[in-house]
Amino acid sequence: MVDTTNRVQGTLTRWDDERGFGFISPSVAGRDVFVHVKAFPRDSERPMLYELLTYEVERAEDGRTQATRVEYVFPKRGTRSSGERDSTSSGVQAFVAIIAFIAIWADVNSYWPVPLWVLALYVGLSIITFVAYRGDKRAAITGRWRTSESSLLALGVLGGWPGALIAQQLLHHKNRKREFQSQFWATVVVNVVAFVVFGSPGFTGFIARFFA
DSSP states (O other), rough: OOOOTTTTEEEEEEEETTEEEEEEEESSSSOEEEEEEGGGTTTTTTOOTOOEEEEEEEEOTTTOOOOOEEEEEOOOOSSOHHHHHHHHHHHHHHHHHHHHHHHHHHHHHSSSOOOOHHHHHHHHHEEEEHHHHHHHHHHHHHOOOOOOOOHHHIIIIIIIHHHHHHHHHHHHHHHOOOHHHHHHHHHHHHHHHEEEHHHHHHHHHHHHHHHH
């Protein structure tokens, strides 16, 4: 348990994990205090709602009060939060998905050699998608204009989903939002099915007959 001497104690009652800020309700009478993720210990786990915290209060440049030097009253040791478990699960799914796609690619390539430009397309779109996720993550933290989820999903369905998976794991962005994840995995399925169909001998034979 941390030393709470000369520190304010409160509960994290509001938290926006995407934007990295929330509000702490003090245990004694008083207004809720703004808190940014940077006020928490650098190596600590992500903040969770209703955790008991101690903090100091300072006045920001805009005149409002905010919490700083936040500490957990009951640090978690040897256990993982539900957010960490979700992150681990999504990490396993990402690894399995990429390995499975490599296997599918190899199988399709055994029937019909996949042109190098297709590989270049996937790599290029993955890089663009990763950059888009990183930009959206920064915009979320700083409060700037966000990249729409439909744009991120569109990049994924076009072939940038491997880059999206990497970004979600490395940047911890969009990987715990269930509605978005459901839509995202649907785009992955659509893209992989399209890749298999377009790369199948039957489809290429149909195209050859069609343009003959």
